[in-house]
Amino acid sequence: MSIATLVGGLATLAWIAAIAVAVVVVLRASRGRPIKAGGTIIVVVIIGAILLTSISSGLVFIAPQERGVVISAVSPKGYRETALEPGLRWIIPFAESVVRYPISKQTYTMSIASSEGQIQGDDSIAARTADGQQVYVDASVIFSVNPSQVIQVHITWQDRYANDLVRAQARGAIRDVISQYRVEEVNTTKRTEITNLITQSLAEALAQNGLILDDFVLRNITFSPEYAASVEQKQIAEQQAQQAKFVVEQKKQEAEQARQTAQGLADAAVIKAKGDADARIIQAKAEAEALRQIAAALKENPDLLTYQYITKLSPNIQAMLLPSNAPFLFPLPEMQSQITVPESLPTPATP
Numbered sequence: 001m002s003i004a005t006l007v008g009g010l011a012t013l014a015w016i017a018a019i020a021v022a023v024v025v026v027l028r029a030s031r032g033r034p035i036k037a038g039g040t041i042i043v044v045v046i047i048g049a050i051l052l053t054s055i056s057s058g059l060v061f062i063a064p065q066e067r068g069v070v071i072s073a074v075s076p077k078g079y080r081e082t083a084l085e086p087g088l089r090w091i092i093p094f095a096e097s098v099v100r101y102p103i104s105k106q107t108y109t110m111s112i113a114s115s116e117g118q119i120q121g122d123d124s125i126a127a128r129t130a131d132g133q134q135v136y137v138d139a140s141v142i143f144s145v146n147p148s149q150v151i152q153v154h155i156t157w158q159d160r161y162a163n164d165l166v167r168a169q170a171r172g173a174i175r176d177v178i179s180q181y182r183v184e185e186v187n188t189t190k191r192t193e194i195t196n197l198i199t200q201s202l203a204e205a206l207a208q209n210g211l212i213l214d215d216f217v218l219r220n221i222t223f224s225p226e227y228a229a230s231v232e233q234k235q236i237a238e239q240q241a242q243q244a245k246f247v248v249e250q251k252k253q254e255a256e257q258a259r260q261t262a263q264g265l266a267d268a269a270v271i272k273a274k275g276d277a278d279a280r281i282i283q284a285k286a287e288a289e290a291l292r293q294i295a296a297a298l299k300e301n302p303d304l305l306t307y308q309y310i311t312k313l314s315p316n317i318q319a320m321l322l323p324s325n326a327p328f329l330f331p332l333p334e335m336q337s338q339i340t341v342p343e344s345l346p347t348p349a350t351p
Helices: 003-030 038-058 147-156 158-178 191-207 225-300 303-312
Strands: 059-062 066-072 087-090 096-102 106-110 125-128 134-145 211-223
Touching: 003 038, 003 059, 038 059, 059 066, 059 096, 066 147, 096 134, 096 147, 106 158, 125 158, 134 147, 134 158, 134 191, 158 191, 158 211, 191 211
Parallel strands: none
Antiparallel strands: 059 087, 066 096, 106 134, 125 134, 134 211
């Protein structure tokens, strides 16, 4: 509780006491029992009430988040040229009064939701883009009164600056900037740029009228139902195209995988064939070397071939027929004991 409030309360009590004393004095006098010095008591109480009331009217406490504009009946301009700073201040009782203005941050919201903004119902900003599309913008303006220009704000706007200045300037700036961009740019690539342009335009307009723009928030952008439907169809088409592209890419990867598998099998077959060929070459070289060594051995031992031939014959052979011109005749020891040669052939009979 401030001192000014306390003094005001005491002044009120003093007036109540003065009225009560006057009533008591009058009642006692009407019954023939007047109070001695009753009139003096009434006058003293009334004078005290007047003094307390005057002091209460002259004391003003300005909170830290406020500035006070003094409306003065004794000033040629009708107001003091300097606003009251925070603290306990004195003004001329009954000749001056104070209008308080907050210098703390205030928020003015315009939204499509009925319960979010200062105005009930749909208060979004309808704007038209450069290509003729209708969009609806939700926005919030965070601002404050410039402490050094409180008197100018009072003279120009009084307490109407939020609705008549901030609201009007914000809606106009939003429409002007939105009209410079195509609809597909508003909510995608150019949204930050749009916000910056609106902030710059709005800050200049408010500064000229004694207000400070602390921040501008572009909360939401809603498109018309027709455009929203077309955007949804476009997104569906793009998603289908992306899906088709993904399927094609997947098929390419599968084809590449199959190609690499076939290439691997082919490379393996080539390596195997080369290995088989190398093995045959090595085997042929080994056989040629063996034949060379056999030929060298036969050259040094001619009978070795005959020996090898005999050892390969079956043990059950009893006779062999050789061509008449065969250079070889092999006497077989097992057969000599069984073959008998006649001494002379019989003479054929004479007819």
